[in-house]
């Protein structure tokens with residue numbers, strides 16, 4: 001017989017609560033939450049040299065690159081984006097490892113640098129005596145649809161060819177070719193278009209570098225860009241006046 005003093009919750013309600021917990025992902029031992037904490041911590045602990053412009057940002061928003069070098073930190077990425085970055089790193093490392101095990105890897109994460117620019121080229125791979133610079137790009141399979149339509153990523157091409165210019169001007173004068181290697185994250189297709197350092201692209205590289213260096217030298221804020229980047233950008237505060245306040249506080253570090 002039930003004790004009238006017993007105030008415990010009825011089993012029916014307990015069952016409902018259990019179900020609710022399952023649906024809202026609130027069970028103890030939540031691996032996904034712990035994973036999120038870990039990748040956020042890993043991301044915070046990553047050491048980035050922001051004292052120079054990054055070659056991996058070539059062709060992208062001038063303002064974002066200027067603010068980055070000035071020390072502005074973008075809004076934190078959410079866990080999903082951090083997982084995407086982590087998988088990109090895993091795939092990069094896997095490709096480099098495979099090339100190493102095949103005995104065709106000449107170099108990986110090759111550092112290139114001058115007074116204003118810094119970068120790490122993904123890999124130089126030599127097959128049949130032919131030495132090729134590779135820049136790996138992890139993308140989703142939709143990108144392959146665009147590539148099949150003949151579209152190209154000009155900023156990726158600029159990045160690749162800037163590495164080529166730096167490497168050919170240094171210890172890798174014998175580099176014969178440069179390729180992007182696209183890796184589709186969802187179906188693991190590969191695509192490796194080859195790009196040449198045409199006069200037009202040389203000019204684009206020079207213009208990009210000269211524009212950034214001029215803004216830095218004169219400490220002038222580049223205009224807002226109007227392209228696709230603003231949709232994903234985490235760098236730009238809401239108003240120009242907020243940026244100007246930030247610039248005043250963070251005067252050029254080498255001035």
Ligand code: SF4
Pocket residue numbers: 061062063064223224225226229230233234235236
């Ligand atoms: S929001 Fe747009 S203009 Fe501002 S830094 Fe980002 S990409 Fe550039």
